[in-house]
Amino acid sequence: MSEHKVTMTSSRPYLVRAFNDWILDNHCTPHIVVDASIQDVQVPADHVANGQIVLNISPSAVKALAIGDHALEFSARFGGVPMQVYIPLQAVMAIYARENGEGMVFGSEPGSPDPEGSKPKPGEPGRESKDESGRPSGRPSLKVVK
Secondary structure, X not given: OOOOOOOOOOOHHHHHHHHHHHHHHOOOOEEEEEEOOOOOOEOOHHHOEOOEEEEEOOOOOOEEEEEXXXXXXXXXXXXXXXXXXXXXXXXXXXXXXXXXXXXXXXXXXXXXXXXXXXXXOOOOOOOOEEOOOOOEEOOOOOOOOO
């Protein structure tokens, strides 16, 4: 029997589309958390804090939302100024419902490029380390985003 490695495409576009539909079907407001430091991200720089931006992607907030296989795009107004937003899907860190926080946080996927400096440094505060069994030790580094 011959063994060969099957390369899969990223699951992120499928999951972002599915969670967006699920959140809207439940009459909630989808928000995404974006790593604004990823190359080719086009978001309003004035609204970026700590390298991240949270965007409301509900139909009432954006026009022409397109969640493709490689990027998420839409047009919206920020402070009354129209802007075309472009987000490579690897920059989407999470999608959740504003009303209850239900959603999904994304990790890095095998084969996808890591952003510069995103790998944890040993002993860096706020990062997990692994014990002998390979399980994370210490406190999780997730935070509630509103």
